[in-house]
Amino acid sequence: MFSQPAVRTDPIRYPVSTRTAPPAQSRASDDLSRGVNPLTRAMQMMGTAMSFPRNTEIFGENEPADYVYQVISGSVRTYKILNDGRRQVAGFYLPGDIFGLEFAEGHTFSAEAIADTKAILVKRSALMALATGNATISRELLAITGRELRRVQDHVLLLVKSAQERVVTFLLEMAERARAGITVELPMSRQDIADYLGLTIETVSRTLTGLESAAAIEVPTSRRIVLRNRSALRQLNG
Amino acid sequence: MFSQPAVRTDPIRYPVSTRTAPPAQSRASDDLSRGVNPLTRAMQMMGTAMSFPRNTEIFGENEPADYVYQVISGSVRTYKILNDGRRQVAGFYLPGDIFGLEFAEGHTFSAEAIADTKAILVKRSALMALATGNATISRELLAITGRELRRVQDHVLLLVKSAQERVVTFLLEMAERARAGITVELPMSRQDIADYLGLTIETVSRTLTGLESAAAIEVPTSRRIVLRNRSALRQLNG
DNA sequence: CGATGCGTTGATAACTTTCAAATTTAGTGG
């Protein structure tokens, strides 16, 4: 232990002027508004859209958790650097997903844009104030937190599986979340996947190769996975 | 995979008459009331105390989540049986802890008493109704869920560590939660610990023996651990 | 065209599990 290199990602810090004090940019009330819940609607009313280039930090661990975020386009990873220098990815957030909501002062994890990403920011205090007078919003906040809880619980269940089961579960989950057909476009690198699954990139790579040999998937490019045999995959997912 | 025996614990089902429709037993408003938060006070006002003998089921996975529970005395494990028959323990709950709060219809996990346990039950619907008209209770519910979220996030971070780190982290956490001095009384078996840490009982046992050899702990009885060298343990905990 | 980053593949080492058996502890009936 205490063995690995300190850092493997290189988050290019976005210029501070743009990162803090979100400027009043475009109101975002476009595609994501279709028949959504009251909270999403409220966020889009109250929020400010902001862009984050690929690999830039959105917020850092322990920074004041003053804003709540919703992904409009692109994708986001949250993570923590462990004492031994390894990085643990806590979650991936795709368009429509809400992240960064905290109940303590500071953020539990850091967040970075995986690809060029647009997100809506809403002041947490504003959201909390809104919730105080509005039982619907209040319930919705509780529901979001409940879903996040469920997601993390599933992450726990993932981490006790074998390497192959972890990779398969990940692929099936990404396919479902991205509402993909049989072809999944992965926004994240092998390193991101490995750090989410608690594996090394070599193991992830070898497992994908193995699944391809078994005709369960195809990997035409490293970021594109074709699910050739979903029922076989479901068998393998533990 | 798909290899292990189906069951390793043998939950003796408590007689149905006692398990369902909580009878109006003793009001529980004793030791735990000392300067606690409004939600705990509310639960103790509204709730019904109920006893669960060791190894009995408190609720089962997917059963309607109609009640929220607070441990008075004893301790509780929540868990899920995985497809391959292994059991994953999701969490341990000690006196004062709240468990069983859900945001969907059914329970995510099963819950069992580890030792003879007394708990307060409150109808979830009553709690939710109370929260609707009371911003303080509402915030408190959100805070509880936030703490549970944090706990599960920590569990994720635990599961990517080495076996020794997992065991050490577990011991330090239990010592803190039980407000123990240097001697920790573990309410749960090696199997419970192993299933929580994602290890086998053999690995847990060997690791404890190793820590004892390294003079970091003593194990006078299997359920009693003396933390002989906390700073050494903190070094080892990753 | 060379540098650079990302992904894959191979060989070996480290760690954890599995299988087996011994030992200790706890529970039960007399």
Place this chain on the structure above:
DNA sequence: CCACTAAATTTGAAAGTTATCAACGCATCG
């Protein structure tokens, strides 16, 4: 309270899985 039985825990040896170290291929970008 003691003896007996079952359950829990510990220990050992071997096998299996994943990590580590190293090298190579491929694509991108200046």
